[in-house]
Amino acid sequence: MIENSANPSTSLRQYLFNPFRTIAGFKALLLGMGFITTTSIIASVGGVHFDGVLDVHIHKPGPMGLFLIENLINWLCMVLFLFFSALIVSRSQWRFIDILGTQALSRWPTLITALVMLPDANRRFGEYLMSKLSQSGTTTTVNSTDAVIFFIAAIIAVLMIIWMVALMYKAYAVSCNVKGAKAIVTFIISLIMAEVVSKVLILTLLSGALGTKCVMGNLMSKSTQVAAVVGQFENDPELIGAWQSVDFVNDVNDFKAGIKKWQSDLFLKELTFKENGVTSKSCVWTKDWIYTGDGKAKAQYYIKSIDSEMYLFLPWLSGDVIIRGMKPSYYVLKKITE
Amino acid sequence: MFMKILPTACPACHNQLKVKSLICEQCNTEIQGQYELPPLASLCPDDQAFILDFMKASGSLKEMAKLLGLSYPTVRNRLDEIIEHVKLAEKPDKNNRKENL
Numbered sequence: 001m002i003e004n005s006a007n008p009s010t011s012l013r014q015y016l017f018n019p020f021r022t023i024a025g026f027k028a029l030l031l032g033m034g035f036i037t038t039t040s041i042i043a044s045v046g047g048v049h050f051d052g053v054l055d056v057h058i059h060k061p062g063p064m065g066l067f068l069i070e071n072l073i074n075w076l077c078m079v080l081f082l083f084f085s086a087l088i089v090s091r092s093q094w095r096f097i098d099i100l101g102t103q104a105l106s107r108w109p110t111l112i113t114a115l116v117m118l119p120d121a122n123r124r125f126g127e128y129l130m131s132k133l134s135q136s137g138t139t140t141t142v143n144s145t146d147a148v149i150f151f152i153a154a155i156i157a158v159l160m161i162i163w164m165v166a167l168m169y170k171a172y173a174v175s176c177n178v179k180g181a182k183a184i185v186t187f188i189i190s191l192i193m194a195e196v197v198s199k200v201l202i203l204t205l206l207s208g209a210l211g212t213k214c215v216m217g218n219l220m221s222k223s224t225q226v227a228a229v230v231g232q233f234e235n236d237p238e239l240i241g242a243w244q245s246v247d248f249v250n251d252v253n254d255f256k257a258g259i260k261k262w263q264s265d266l267f268l269k270e271l272t273f274k275e276n277g278v279t280s281k282s283c284v285w286t287k288d289w290i291y292t293g294d295g296k297a298k299a300q301y302y303i304k305s306i307d308s309e310m311y312l313f314l315p316w317l318s319g320d321v322i323i324r325g326m327k328p329s330y331y332v333l334k335k336i337t338e
Numbered sequence: 339m340f341m342k343i344l345p346t347a348c349p350a351c352h353n354q355l356k357v358k359s360l361i362c363e364q365c366n367t368e369i370q371g372q373y374e375l376p377p378l379a380s381l382c383p384d385d386q387a388f389i390l391d392f393m394k395a396s397g398s399l400k401e402m403a404k405l406l407g408l409s410y411p412t413v414r415n416r417l418d419e420i421i422e423h424v425k426l427a428e429k430p431d432k433n434n435r436k437e438n439l
Contacts, residue, residue, distance in 0.1 A: 024409035092418050098411050177415045 017166060020174040023105065024098045032104020036075060039111045040068040046118040052199040053078055053191065054165070056113055056157055058126045070202055071110070077198040079103050081190035082172050089186050092177035102171030109160040109167070116153045116160075125150035165191070233277045234287035238303050242272045243312050243333035252313045255332050257306045268331050271314070283317070292317050299328050310335035346380050354380060354427070377427040385420050392417065 014021055023031065043050065044064040049057045053074045082099055125146040169187050173179060178186065248262035249255050272280040279285060282293035291298040299315030312335070315321070315328035348355055357373040378389060395401035403413045 020409055021412050022407060022409050024411050028409075092414065094411065094414075098409075102411075174409070174415065175411050177411065177418055 018170045018174070019105065019167075020102045020171050023102075024175065025095065025101050026097060028101030028105040029097065030101075032075075032101060032107065035108040035111050036071045036104060037068065039107075039114045040064055040071050042111070042114040042118065043067045043071075046114065047123060048114045048117040050074055050110055050113075051202050053195045054161055055195075055199070056110075056117065056161070058117055058123050071107070073201050074194075074198050075104055075107055077194040077201065078168060078190065081194045081197075082176070082187070085172075085186035085190050086176035086178070089182050090176040090178050094176045098175035099172070102175050103168060106167035106171045107164060109164040113157045113160045116156045119149055119153070121146040121149040122153050232286075235275070236285075236287040238310070239273045239285065239287075239301075239312070240275060241338045242270065242336050243314075244270050244336045245331055246311075246334050247332040248316070248329060249313075249332060250329050252302055252304075252330055255311070255313070255330075257309070257311070266331070268314075268316075268333075270336075271333060290315060290317070297321060343383055344379065346375060346382070377424045380427040381420065381423060385423065388416060388420065 020028070039050075041064055042048070044067040045061055047059050047061040049055075049059055049067070050070050051057060079100055082103065083096065086094055086099065128146075168191070169183075172187055172190075173183050245266045245268050247255060247260050248266060254261060270280070273285060274280070277284045277286055284291050284293065284295075285301075288300055289298050290301050297317045299317060299321065301315060302313040304311050304313065312333040313330040314333055316331055317328060320326040321328045346355055347353065355375065357375060358370065360369045360373075361367070378386065381389070391405060392399075392402055395405060399410055399413050399417065403410045406413060
């Protein structure tokens, strides 16, 4: 009769690096689904996106469903490619439920990643780094504590990804009874393919679902921002497209086509209105209304057709308008593309 | 009761051992010859115990997994290893039979 190892250190090592010796199939699937759901809930609070089998990025918090879909895509992509690998190389009578369950369970270190990424200091420092890299001029204030927390979280996140990969490999080896070079090579190929496919799927499926083709980071933050700021979004097909500034007036009726009243350089050169309330700047919109990015102020915009050209009168939400409650002036923009 | 373990490999060169003599405990009749060990007897005691438990569990890997406190694939992998071992042990026997024919 074979028995489990009685040595406590062996047992601990086994639970950490090969829990599949004792847990597989439906039990592993239930446990794994529990971890995936919990991770998604925590990730949605902290804005921690697992946007690829091996990826973790911090953006703004959003609906839990999006985070759950990301995690499910990552898990199922890995399952799919390991399934095909097992079909090719395994000579054993393996079961699909074992691959499904053990791969779900092997993603449990992402729970720790989501937890260590939770402090707001990570996002602040991440935004600071991004602004430095892109030289966007955005002023994000960070302190040394933020930097320390960010680097500790980053190191832990990397370690957790390594641990997760080790668990995924062990899960594959145990579930499909593959060993040696054959197991390592097929696992690496599956991992690379799953990473690529999961990344593409998350980008295309989620951008398709939200009606925008922007990249994941913008997609998550902007769409969430629009929903948070405008509530129920109402479309305005006339507004969608690119507009170019032609004048700046105190009142809508002051504008005369072909005569520029504003003599200085126009600060706002161009603005593009995208579907679902997103713009090329920080502001967001819904039919008839333009909002500041933080949702603290809004004003009505107007579209007029003058001499068969479309003009947009965009209220300029300056400090005078937001803080002092003054009437806004208007940028006049001419439509250049739909 | 102390039970001696049947050695299956030579302690000097690790080659598979063969049966040279068999004896009847009742009348002391002794048979001399050179017999191959049956494939199951060539397994290590742990593997033999596993096969015995597997048989007692009516050949159910799920039952075996419950009995041993291990996962289903771990038990199935163990069985795969034993099958491989038995197949290897059977090979020289088959070759001998072919030679005899």
